[in-house]
Amino acid sequence: VAGHFWSPQLHIYVPFPKCVISLLLQIPDDEKGYKLDLFCVPKHYEEDLDQVIIPHGLIMDRTERLARDIVRDMGGHHIVALCVLKGGYTFFADLLDYIKALNQNSDKSVPLTVDFIRLKSYCNDQSTNIVKVIGGDELSTLTGKNVLIVEDIVETGRTMETLLSLLSECNPKMVKVVSLLVKRTPRSSGYRPDYIGFEVPDSFLVGYALDYNEYFRDLSHICILNENAKEKYKV
Ligand code: IMP
Numbered sequence: 001v002a003g004h005f006w007s008p009q010l011h012i013y014v015p016f017p018k019c020v021i022s023l024l025l026q027i028p029d030d031e032k033g034y035k036l037d038l039f040c041v042p043k044h045y046e047e048d049l050d051q052v053i054i055p056h057g058l059i060m061d062r063t064e065r066l067a068r069d070i071v072r073d074m075g076g077h078h079i080v081a082l083c084v085l086k087g088g089y090t091f092f093a094d095l096l097d098y099i100k101a102l103n104q105n106s107d108k109s110v111p112l113t114v115d116f117i118r119l120k121s122y123c124n125d126q127s128t129n130i131v132k133v134i135g136g137d138e139l140s141t142l143t144g145k146n147v148l149i150v151e152d153i154v155e156t157g158r159t160m161e162t163l164l165s166l167l168s169e170c171n172p173k174m175v176k177v178v179s180l181l182v183k184r185t186p187r188s189s190g191y192r193p194d195y196i197g198f199e200v201p202d203s204f205l206v207g208y209a210l211d212y213n214e215y216f217r218d219l220s221h222i223c224i225l226n227e228n229a230k231e232k233y234k235v
């Protein structure tokens with residue numbers, strides 16, 4: 001249900017409070033998407049995908065606007081962009097390109113530095129309850145900084161809640177989260193990022209660095225994975 005989240009206590013969908021509604025582009029549950037033949041898709045994935053749900057060009061256009069909103073809100077002070085690997089890397093690179101373009105074409109600009117963290121919570125198409133933090137710099141370098149966490153997709157919200165609680169121990173000046181996608185799902189904890197690219201139906205999505213057991217990161221468009229492919233690439 002668009003603009004609502006599932007309340008495990010009340011067993012109903014309740015609307016998000018006004019203060020946490022950010023502008024986003026909603027892809028409806030009955031979105032038919034686009035036939036694969038209309039776009040360029042790697043030959044090795046043709047049989048694995050049902051349809052293109054978000055073409056690459058639309059991702060770029062929406063990302064450009066997210067960059068503008070972020071600079072407007074965070075542009076007063078040094079920004080540390082923290083990429084959540086691996087799924088966030090394409091979005092991170094494209095978003096930062098747009099932020100850089102704003103920085104070099106306006107009278108005001110802020111230093112932008114980058115950092116990377118690796119989290120893992122998925123096996124096949126299921127979120128596991130354990131969120132593993134692998135690698136990354138010492139989080140203590142983020143003390144006093146404006147931190148922008150860049151994530152690919154929020155589903156249950158558990159990954160982000162775990163990272164946010166780790167970060168809060170380092171006392172950053174400000175923490176904002178931008179996620180390209182947020183899934184409408186009854187499994188959501190109710191957590192919402194500060195900036196959202198698209199709200200998407202509860203299907204397993206791949207492409208634009210989103211993976212299924214490491215496959216499909218080399219696909220530009222965001223697509224729905226079909227059931228055969230889930231079997232084919234299962235571990
Ligand atoms: P959460 O902790 O349930 O919010 O899951 C977030 C993480 O799960 C994301 O960072 C992704 O890595 C992964 N994930 C969730 N849904 C999908 C999907 O549809 N495709 C690919 N990865 C996903």
Ligand code: MG
Nearest residue numbers: 087088152153
């Ligand atoms: Mg991720």
